Amino acid sequence: METFKIKVQELLDIADIRINGSRSFDMQVHNERLYQCILAEGSLGLGESYMDGWWDCESLDDFFYRIMRAELNRRIKPLKEAVTLLRAMMLNLQKPSRAFLIGEHHYDIGDDLYQAMLDKHMIYSCAYWKDTSSLDKAQEQKLDLIFRKLGLQKGMRVLDVGCGWGGALKYAAEKYGVSGVGVTVSVNQARAAERNCRDLPIDIRLQDYRHVDGQFDRIWSIGMIEHVGAKNYRTFMRVMRELLKPDGIFLLHTIGGNRSVFKSDPWIEKYIFPNSMIPSLRQLSLAWERLFVLEDLHNIGINYTKTLEHWHRNVEQHRMKLSERYSKQFFRMWRYYLLSCSGVFRARNLNVWQIVLSPNGLPGGYEPVRQ
Numbered sequence: 001m002e003t004f005k006i007k008v009q010e011l012l013d014i015a016d017i018r019i020n021g022s023r024s025f026d027m028q029v030h031n032e033r034l035y036q037c038i039l040a041e042g043s044l045g046l047g048e049s050y051m052d053g054w055w056d057c058e059s060l061d062d063f064f065y066r067i068m069r070a071e072l073n074r075r076i077k078p079l080k081e082a083v084t085l086l087r088a089m090m091l092n093l094q095k096p097s098r099a100f101l102i103g104e105h106h107y108d109i110g111d112d113l114y115q116a117m118l119d120k121h122m123i124y125s126c127a128y129w130k131d132t133s134s135l136d137k138a139q140e141q142k143l144d145l146i147f148r149k150l151g152l153q154k155g156m157r158v159l160d161v162g163c164g165w166g167g168a169l170k171y172a173a174e175k176y177g178v179s180g181v182g183v184t185v186s187v188n189q190a191r192a193a194e195r196n197c198r199d200l201p202i203d204i205r206l207q208d209y210r211h212v213d214g215q216f217d218r219i220w221s222i223g224m225i226e227h228v229g230a231k232n233y234r235t236f237m238r239v240m241r242e243l244l245k246p247d248g249i250f251l252l253h254t255i256g257g258n259r260s261v262f263k264s265d266p267w268i269e270k271y272i273f274p275n276s277m278i279p280s281l282r283q284l285s286l287a288w289e290r291l292f293v294l295e296d297l298h299n300i301g302i303n304y305t306k307t308l309e310h311w312h313r314n315v316e317q318h319r320m321k322l323s324e325r326y327s328k329q330f331f332r333m334w335r336y337y338l339l340s341c342s343g344v345f346r347a348r349n350l351n352v353w354q355i356v357l358s359p360n361g362l363p364g365g366y367e368p369v370r371q
Contacts, residue, residue, distance in 0.1 A: 004035035015070035017063065025062035029055045042076040047267030047340075051332050060336065061309070064343025073265075106273055107164075107186035110325060113334075114165070116318035117311045121167035122192070125223035125253065126304040126352045130371060135310045138303075143171050146220060149296065149356055149369045150249050152176040156217040159183075159243060161209050162224025166193030166202070173200040181214065183207045185227075209239060219244050222253040225284075227276050230262050233287035241291045244359060250292065252355040254279060256301070258348075272337050278350065292357035295366035301351035308342035 009019055018026045031054035037045040049055060057063045067073065118124055119139040127138035128145055146168075152158070154177030160169045163182025166189075172178050179201035184190050190206040197204060205212070209224075219240055228236045240250050260280040264273060285294070315322070315334060323331075344350050356366065 004039055005032070008035045008038055011072055011075060015066040015072055017066055024059040025057065025066060027055055027057055027063070031055070039076065042266065043073065044266040044270065047271065047333075047336055050336050051271075051329050053332070060339035061305075061342040061346065064340045065346045066343075068344050068347035068349045107184075108188045111165075111188055111192060112325065113315070113322060116322060117314045121171060122165035122196075123167050123222075124164055126255075126300060127307045127310075128300060129303050129306050135307075135314075138307070139167075140171070142300075143168055144175075145369065145371070146222070146251055146253060146354065147172055147176055149298075149354065150218045150220060150251050152178055152218060154178070156180075157215075159212065159214070159216040159219045161212075161219065161221035161240070162227075163189070163193055163204065164222075165189050166196040166204060168220070168222060169193070169202050169204075170196050170200060173197070173202055178218075180216065181205060181212070183209060183212055209236065212239070212243060214243060215245055216243055217245055217248050218250075219248065220251045220253070223255070225252060225254045226278060227273070228279075229275065229277060230260075230279070230283055233279065233283055237287045237291050240357075241359060246359055248359065249295070249362070250357045252284075252353070252357065254284075254353055254355070255304075256281060256284075256299075256351040256353045258351070268337070271333055281353070284355070288357060292359060293361040294355070295358050295362060296354075296356035296368045298354045298368070298370065299351050300354060301345055301348070304345040304350075304352055305342050308338050308345070312338040312342070 005019070012019065012027070019029055020026070031049070031052075034049050034054045037049050037054070041048070114122060114124065119127075119136045121136070121139055121143070123139040123143070126142065127135060128142035129138045130141055132138050132141065152172060156176075156178045158169075158172060158178045158180035160180065160182040163169055163184050164186075166182055169180065169182045173180075181203045182193055182197070183205045184193065185206070185208060187206060190204055193204040209228075221240075225233070225236060244250055255278050257278040257280050260283050261277055263269065264277045269276070288294075312335060315331075315338070319331065341350075345352075358366070
């Protein structure tokens with residue numbers, strides 16, 4: 001055990017993290033089997049051992065910020081990860097027959113959890129923290145930023161690909177006077193979105209993006225292409241092009257990686273977002289080549305750190321009530337998920353891009369919107 005501990009500490013030294021140290025970002029170890037687990041299982045072992053209570057850290061977000069800045073995630077490569085990568089490269093894990101798995105696994109956990117965690121509009125994506133400390137206001141600012149980039153006008157017909165609980169569509173219909181369609185692969189989300197939009201000219205569909213029909217003046221997709229998969233990026237872009245009118249605009253809001261990958265983090269893959277992966281700009285630009293003209297690219301990723309911190313704080317504030325349905329291990333898993341991601345975005349290993357695309361290039365050009 002001591003040899004494994006020494007090896008782990010040598011790795012942590014690179015990130016200035018101490019085992020059983022006194023600082024908030026130091027790792028407090030409760031089970032000595034942790035060291036072998038980390039070296040053998042990498043990211044998956046680190047996450048599962050935290051869920052099982054083998055170690056703690058007061059500031060998990062700071063811990064992961066240091067881990068990612070030191071690129072320790074690239075220094076341990078278990079054999080299992082190579083097998084997972086090979087499987088992802090050989091198979092289409094996001095084919096139509098598997099499209100609804102993410103909804104069942106993640107978005108259908110329970111609306112009570114998301115109601116406690118999210119803002120009043122139930123927007124489950126990066127907020128835009130411009131001169132505000134309110135999550136509700138920050139999410140409204142994000143929606144207004146998107147809709148101003150799209151140039152929404154009264155009477156337009158719009159499509160929300162991955163509409164969640166219908167918050168963005170409801171906001172757009174009420175404030176901008178649009179009508180349209182929202183699609184999701186989550187049963188819970190579809191039911192809630194129908195309730196939220198029942199008095200508005202909005203049609204909610206439990207449907208994979210590949211099966212949508214119609215023509216739309218504007219299309220947006222917020223935090224959905226992360227579930228599409230590299231093998232399907234070209235198909236996704238082709239479908240968006242077919243659904244968009246020749247003079248329309250498509251806005252893609254997505255988490256983005258600094259390098260191209262074909263699989264997700266092993267722990268995230270198993271416990272949070274199965275069959276998901278983060279696209280790179282290279283992958284996306286190849287996917288829209290000859291289909292769209294790039295009008296604008298805006299990176300708002302640093303805003304996700306604060307968003308995730310607020311989500312974590314909200315869950316903790318409602319923990320007593322939520323404990324009636326969710327276990328102690330679930331809360332450890334959820335805390336690990338939210339705060340590890342917060343650290344990753346703070347380290348700038350992940351971004352959030354808002355990409356504005358048009359079929360043929362807008363006449364006269366496009367004026368970027370930033371506030």
